Amino acid sequence: MTRDALEIRLPRSTQTLFRARGLTKVYGMGETEVRALAGVDLDLAEGELVVLLGPSGSGKTTLLNNLGGLDVPTSGELSYRGMDLTSADEAQLTRYRRDSVGFIFQFYNLIPSLTALENVALITEIARDPMPAEQALEMMHLGGRLDHFPAQLSGGEQQRVAIARAIAKRPEVLLCDEPTGALDIRTGIVVLEAIERANRELGTLTVLITHNAAMADMADRVLYFSDGRVHREHRNASRAPANSLNW
């Protein structure tokens, strides 16, 4: 395996949260073997907003799942604040997800039988240092929708509830996998603004997967992924506000 001689430049902030070295994930065996991650070297620091771009099947989601403790790598190193995620057990991973990670998915994944407020409160009740559920929804401009069930909300509103649910626990990491994939451009921008705001106001390390190159402008750093590796990295001199994006 050749490792790209990629210089890892430290971001502005001080502390490195994730450290990955030679991170490899292989699905299947023998003939059907798929190398979803083929040796990723990566450091992610506190407060960064990182956009992950790359062709379909290049391993972006796999990386995100590994970072979020949903999946364990086949080989290589991966640590979060010095905690080895590759050898963590089920209970440790649950605790890690509960306290430190916020997830946002393309399909919102709200609990259909709970209202907006309850979907958020679900987390604030178990997290270590949450903000009030109402406040999280307020941040997402959903103060008037607290008692609506998911079926009574638009796609964009549902996604903002999902973001509120993710940030209400004041996570250190926010992992977003194509959060605007199912939304039109205007709604998409509203959602991006929400993510940007969470990143800025809470200082949350945010990793955002997208197929939309236009979104790269809002990042501190852009990682170009292909064939299971970080192929190229680009640092923006300044972040463009989400509402200035267009596609």
Add this chain to the structure above:
Amino acid sequence: MISLLNRKLWRDLRRMKGQAIAVSLVMACGLAMMIMARSLIHSLKSTQLEYYESNRFADIFVQVRRTPNSMTTRVAQIPGVAVVQASVSVQITLDVPGLDEPASGLMRSLPDQGMPELNRLFLREGRWLGPGARGEVLVGEAFANANRLKPGDSIAILLNGRRLNFRIAGIVLSPEFVFESRPGSALPDNRSYGIFWMPYSELAAAFDMDGAFNFLALTISPGAVERSVTAALDRLLAPHGGRSSFGRSDHPSHVRVTDEIRVLQILSIGFPLVFLSVAAFMTNAVLSRLVALQREQIAILKAFGFSNSEIASHYMKFALVIVVGGTLFGGVGGVFLGRQLVGMYHMFFRFPELAFRFDYSALVLAIFVSTGAAILGVFSAIRRAANLPPAEAMRPEPPANYRPAFVERTGIGHLLSHSFRIAIRNLERKPMQAFFTVSGLALATGILIVPNCFRDGVEHVLGFQWDVVQRQDMSIGLIEPDSLKASYALRQLPGAISVEPFRNTMVRIHFGHTHRQLGIQGLPANGRHSRVIDSNSHQVSLPAEGLIVSSKLADVLGARVGDALVVEVLEGKRPIRTIPLVGLSEDFAGIAAYMDMQAVNRLLGEGDVISGASFSVNNARRSEFLTALKTLPRIGWVVVKESLRANFKQTTAASINLLQTLYLILATIVAFGVVYNNARISLAERARELATLRVIGFSRREVGAVLVTELVILSLIAVPLGMLIGTGFATFILQAVNTETVRLPLVLTASNYAFAALTVTIASTLSALVVLRLLNHLNLVGALKAPE
């Protein structure tokens, strides 16, 4: 293309095999019960019929006093009479090795030469009586087995007061004694009551019956009317005390078998129906789920040009595979259970061969019924699939609509936990699914109540009979009524603490158009041994005049207190009197009538006589008492309470245990199956939701709680409901089996309910645990991809 559809069918089945099996098993329970019951009915009925035919069971029976044999020719001339057979039939007591108390029984004569024409015996073991041989008897199988008697063993029999030793030549069966029990006794008591046969000449000589008979059995020719034959027979034999001829429908052994068949008939309809409706719903739930999952596939199939009926038949096949599975399991299970129960019947009913006979019509019926249930079950799901417009189906199912549950709208919502809220909202959104899960669990609870209710009822009856009604330790009956002085002799028996004489007499009681033949028990007015008890469990003091009968008898006759009953005495001077009904008594076996002993003696006009006495015996001198009793002449029968009690316990306990095991298995399968099915469907429908909870930081345990809360709520509703249903079942069955020979009171105990609740809870918990284990394999990453 069709074969591809079939391949899809197999894949779907494999994916849902757990649920398909669960449904099949519940269906199988219903079918097994039906096949079992119907096959038992078939086995009993056909065995009975064949036995009766091959061994020429008589149609009409009559006990008379000593009557010259010449009378048989006159009987044979009665129009409609085909074959007449006379014999001697007497009560005996005997001394069996290994049995403390004297046993009693019935001795019948056999022709000195050749086989009897009617009521032919079946030789199970040993040999027939040798021609001209003396000192040999044949013994009924039930008694022989209970006392471990073998051909060649010897027993001492008191024949008309003379104690003689007999060798057992053979062990036999008789169509007259399929149910071998003491007259009037509901349960067999084979250790201390038996049936015996010996040659006519020897028996007649012992009882001074040479050239005479005292028992007639006869068959009627085809087309003859039984009632007119018995009427003519009664007229003819009246001078000989023969006014009491009866047909098969009053024959104790025949009635018992017939009653049993009736109970089976009730079982073969009621229970399977309930099981199958639960199975039908489960099929519906599984299929609805499948159709919902396959919206897009259905749309694509339709877009390809498959017709609605092709799609409907595709899903119908899915249901039919379940039916085939259920029928197979049910058939095998029914045969297995049937074989077990046949073994139990063998304990009560003596047939030359009571083999399990499979009722093929039951299988056909089973297939019909289960297919019907499945079709009913899948109908709505299939219609939904067929009605789906292709374009509509292409779109993913719209997000489910929820609203705050009823409990929350009452204003206590804020008190509820999230998992509780998720649970109740889900339940409210799918009320039918919840309803059937509750029904299934309730049913499982209910059927567990039934056998324990039987057990408690039997225990109650035995306790009532032997602790409240009959407080004596033993009773003896004299061969012939004797003067009151005889009771002074009885008082001298070693160890007798108290003695109470009684005077029983056979009568026929008429009221309106109905009549019943039974013994009136003439007792001391305020006896401390055999007591007459009313429905409030108080002892009734027998009035100087008037009759007290069991409420069942009053029921059967349609008489009420105050009515005048016509009592026709069937012995002695045979008086016929009108006697007022002055009270009702409570009892649970047979029918009974009581009078003051002196009133009976006045009625009979034979002076102060007794027909037997009851004793309480000093326990330390019990064996001394029994030994002395064995030497007493003129004793017709002996009943020892303790051994009756022990025997009853053995036989009923064994059969109730078997029933209990059977119901336990069925209930466990249903509870397990229903919970499994429900949990699997919830798990499948909500995999995405549950995975999301895991992803956002819930532990396995917490996610499991969301799933389990729902089941707990359902069980909390189902179990009490099941107790109600079980009480209903028990009430219904007990009412249905309430016959003149046996009836059980409805006794419901806390331990019965607790056992049912506990069993169902354990079965559901285990089943839920099996499903919860699947949560460990929940695909977290997969759930985050696009919705299925």
